[in-house]
Amino acid sequence: MKINGVKGMNDILPAAVGRWQEIEQVAREVFALHGYREVRTPVVEPYALYARGVGEATDIVTKEMYVFEDKGEEKLALRPEGTAGTVRAYIEHGAHVEGPQKWFYVGPMFRRERPQKGRYRQFHQIGVEAFGIAEPDIDVEQIAMLADLFRRLGVAPVVHVNSVGDAACRPAYLEELRGWLRERAAVLCADCRERTERNPLRVLDCKVPSCQPVLAEAPRLLERLCDGCRAHFAAVRQGLDDLGVAYQVNPRLVRGLDYYVRTAYEFTSDALGSQSAVAGGGRYDGLVETLGGQPTPGIGFGMGEERLALILEAAGRPVPRTVPEVFFVSADDTGRREAMRRAAELRRAGVACDLDARGGKLARQFKQAERVGARYAVVIGGNEASSGQAKLKDMATREEAPVALSGLVARFRPTPA
């Protein structure tokens, strides 16, 4: 009986894993340059953390979370996103006493949705959270950092920014919008009528053609922001302009989770099919308090690694691959023992090398050397072992040159920095 992997949960095989390693490596470099430090939190958290933090009524909590009882003791959930767990850890360890904290995380998230392009049940996110900074400069820094990260990877998703208001101005706007939508329920699609009650902001980006002209006239939150939100948003825009970050103000940009206030931003690409967002973030000034901590402003983003990988693929960026510098080819048993010794010697010196432990015909070993991408082959048989002189073959040019076995380490040892 063959057992297959779980639906929507993918294997990342060696031939593809270089893509993930590259993404994560570049992210770590960029984060380090901006003062973000890594945090690792569990993949499992109390169900209540997400019910309270992400929002009791959100799709994520009501229908997408993997929830289970831990031997009847506690209701647990596989994390559907990274912010709630990071905030829990921030509060639990009293991190606020040491001033603003800039953290990042990398790891799998789980949502039980129907899989499609760019959406999987286990997916991988790279995210950052900045705690304790209410000022708009951190919003600017985060957006610019993300743009820099993408630039280093050779892609340039479109940056959308918006303000979703806060407790001072959003509730009044939502009521105004809801009332306005109810008056026009007759000309809106069924989904929009449903969303009018459940999540009126979502109505604004309805894709149904007949809704578009109606919604274009809808009242706009950006024109009804309170003074604080208005000033914050203006400062974010000014800051992005100062840094030369190109962006679009998108009044329809909405964050899916309850905790977002003020700045919302998103990076999108048309290489992703209908799931166009590769990264999304925003400010969550009330979340830490909601989860039992001191009132603490926060802002962060999550980036989908699978989606970024799709973008890099579409951009034709090659998958990086680690290859051995030297591949030993042995002609006989004596040569093979010598090859094993020399390989060990090179490895201790920090030189990546390999050999075909099956031995066998030279042709097969050379084929294996080629397959693993070795730059050089060294042929060793009984003669070479006793004379100490072997042949060094450049796999690309096929040129051979004599080499002393005792000089291999000096020849290939990485030059100290």
Add this chain to the structure above:
RNA sequence: GUGAGUGUAGCUCAAUCGGUAGAGCACUGGACUGUGGAUCCGGGGGUUGAGGGUUCGAGCCCCUUCACUCACCCCA
């Protein structure tokens, strides 16, 4: 949860009207007894996703089921 599409070798796909399942790539061996990318020749590999039905006969038609893909909802 809803809708559509697709299931044939490890991968990409053929198979005429319903008539004994094939190719390319990949793998493996040989041509080539100490040399990998080309060429030529050989070899292994399949319950045609699964189950049932119609038929003398089903990869093909019908039913059921499962899986995958894309889209909706929503989101990274």
